[in-house]
Amino acid sequence: MSNRRRRGLGGGAAALVLASSLAACGSDDGGPPTLNWYINPDSGGQAEIAARCSEASGGAYQISTSVLPNAAAGQREQLIRRLAAEDSSIDIMSLDPPFVAEFAQAGFLADVPDDLADRVTEGVVQGAIDGATWNDEVVAVPFWANTQILWYRTSVAEAAGLDMTQPVTWDQVIEAAQSQDVLIGAQGARAESLTVWLNGLVESAGGSIIEESADAPEDIVLGLDSEAGRRATEIMRAVADSGQVSAAFSTDDELAGANGVVSDRGGFTVNYPFVWTLAQGLVEDGGLDQAVLDDIGAAVWPRVDADTPAAPPLGGIDLGIGAFSENVDLAFEAAECIRSEENQAYYFTTNGNPASLASVFDDPEVLEVFPQAPVIRESLELAAPRPQSPYYSEITGVVQREFHPPASVDPNSTPQSATALMEAVLAGDQLL
């Protein structure tokens, strides 16, 4: 027994209280301490990296992984509930960047030592550093950085006369899809991915959902009720009404979009780099023709305004170290190993999750597996994060409530009603 707690069956509650507060029992039997790493579901990459780092530590620690739920909100829920219970068994967490501020503000993240903060931010793309920063302090270790790009079918773009070597706009994409009667994939489901989409649109239109963040909820300056918010809503509605989205658009997630673009009606999808890994896997399993794979192209996210560069969505994972962990130093040591250049390259090529270290994009091996790496890197440099606020979960909750389903948003009223609801929820005057 190394990483599981001992449990007394049917014992008295008191004994079990003790047992439940017992953690890191690995040290009891003389073996190396076990670090628990809570990971988001992937294709096995993080488990492999955990094994590699355990090996590399030369017996200093052993990392065991536990998988969190699929949805970003579910991941936050699981972690924050445990941390609110001051759970010492959480050593390392794979955190979605928008939730970092909340965790940091609540005191759930161990302080990052200054020297380590310098080391893990050197050579890292700016967006990933921003995501791991709260109140001008690096509070988490940037691991990998994600961004959405525009995946398209070369044959469709050609037929529609769309020059993909130049930046394209949403209007052009919609028009091209309509002229060729192909699908546009976006994330219309009531989930975090809807906020990702809206935030990308608002940022690309030159605005921000939160103009100015603050510790106190009443001091937050909201930015949806603006020309940028209106324009973003307009595009969301135009996509939903284009007639070129899937029949189940209001429940479509990233996976549905990825499957859509490789389908017979595939055209365009704004989506993460994993689309490429997915398509390759399908070809290997015989579920997809090589010809389709060869037809897939990638470009930077569509622009809202033809003359303004897009601000594509930024995602990825930061490694937070639990404030109540009994092995904080070792956990930081492990985090530094996890985010090493080598591991990032491995993760990129096998799981399709891009690196946060800029140098990885120049790795010839990476380029061979991911010919789109330069596009991804360009996108990462343009990308804008989602609002950083300890109240992010409320903000995204309101967005998901007010902007779902996308086919019913109204550019002239939804941004206003969403803003009003955000204010009321932040002030505690309304439910969410």
Place this chain on the structure above:
Amino acid sequence: MSRREKTWWIVAGVAILIYCLFPIAWIVSVSLKAPSDLTNGQFLPTNSTLVNYREILTGGSKDLFLPALRNSFGICLIATAISCLLAMFAAYAIARLDFPGKKLILSTALVVAIFPVISIVTPLFNVWRQIGLYDTWPGLIIPYLSLTLPISIWTMSAFFREIPWEMEQAAQVDGATTWQAFRKVIVPLAAPGVFTTAIIAFFIAWNDFIYGISLTSTDAARPVPAALGLFSGASQFENPTGPIAAAAVIVTIPVVVLVLLFQRRIVAGLTNGAVKG
């Protein structure tokens, strides 16, 4: 009964069978579909495969499913045992003794049975995390008693009322000691009722979802229904539909076996507790 009438009853019986078993057949069918076959739009798989079962029993999802299965069995059995033990004493008192407060106990059981679970979860979550019961077995066993205990008391007291207690005295008259009379006469009469109650209580605990998702967060205590919602596919690129269906089939097997073995008793238990005098 005429031949024609007979045929109609058989048709009606078959219709009920289809009604009851169709969704089960469907989930079994989904569990046998390969990932690429899931969207075939048909009821049956094009080619049956056990890939989903491999995924949850030996593959990537086994660390999610197997501990959950163990937790579910352990927690539900313990909760059932405790509530049956408590209910046994209470039901004996209600069925055999005359004391004021009988009605109070039965009414309390009724109120507890209709209690909205979510109203209990909110405060429990807060208390549990303070005293360290969050995400532990007892942290689920204790609230499960609110589900299993009331139904156990009702069902068992209905069973116990039908026991001819005079036989105990008769046995004592015949020279048996009190203990012998109890063991030889009462225990065999009471055992079926206790056993049936245990099955019904187990079903109820096995079915819980709200406590499971609210009061746990790791495989230390997470029961199967809560784990079902957390499955992901073999990779992040696959829908978890197949593995969920396979896991759903596996957790349905125990209840189906219990139903097939003890159907007569279960029906008696369910209806006795609620309706019969």
Place this chain on the structure above:
Amino acid sequence: MTQTTLPPVEKTQPKSAPHGTISDRSRAERKLGWMLAGPAFLVMLAVTAYPIAQAAYDSLFRYRLTDPDNRSFNGLSNYWVILSDNLWWTALGVTMLITVITVLVELVLGFALAMVMAKMLSSIRPVVRAAILIPYAVITVVSAFAWQFAFDIDTGFVNSWFAWIPGVSADTDWFGGQGTSLLVICLAEIWKTTPFISLLLLAGLAQVPEVLQEAAKVDGASWWQRLWKVTLPNMKAAIMVALLFRTLDAFRVFDSIFIMTNGANNTESVSFLAYRQTISRLEIGLGSAVSVLLFLCVVLLAGLFIKGFKVDLASARGEG
């Protein structure tokens, strides 16, 4: 219109001591009774009364778990926030809609099933009885997944099987709107709980005196007349018990919604609303207030049934 019921039989109280005198024997019996039933009674109180009292207390605070330092007493304002919010009323409306639809359908369908089973040949009865227990015993979450997969636009077969129904096609997105989502949720609930109702009603049917049926037959009453004048009035108690249990059970609907829609498209029930405030948002104060309100709703409903319909559960089971 007259209904035919047998006059109530006087219940004999076999063992009670005469009123007024408390003999040693009855005192000892009382003590023993409480000693035996007391632990169960205390446990029931501990797992319900205590939490709801705690919830009532917590509901008076503004208290967010990620911001524990700013916990502050704010009286009844959480209740005001909830009751003045559309979200609460939408959730309440959805909950009542689901309750009314499922309970009504289940009652009718359950009665039909019970009638069939009552007359069924004894040779196939065990098979049918085992089958009918299966929906009851299947985990609600499993049933919810089965129905969700069946109606899902990608994995389902419903769209291809029922394309001949106007309005259903390969592109019908059942979980894309409120009405269709609720329909599927109701179907799943109905499938799962009708068997339980039918078993209760079957037991009730068995209690209808055969004499009355025969007498009505002799009088030339039609099957329909016998149903309304003899059968139903005589099983009123069973119907009411089934109705009460199922209504209060349906009012707590949570699992199916969580699995199928996760509350999207205005399909949120009151239980789901409470869950989200406490467990997802960690707003302990607001969540507790929703919980208390839900509890009050259930108490109110139960009260309505017991007073309004005069369902006396104790007497229904001869408890007197």
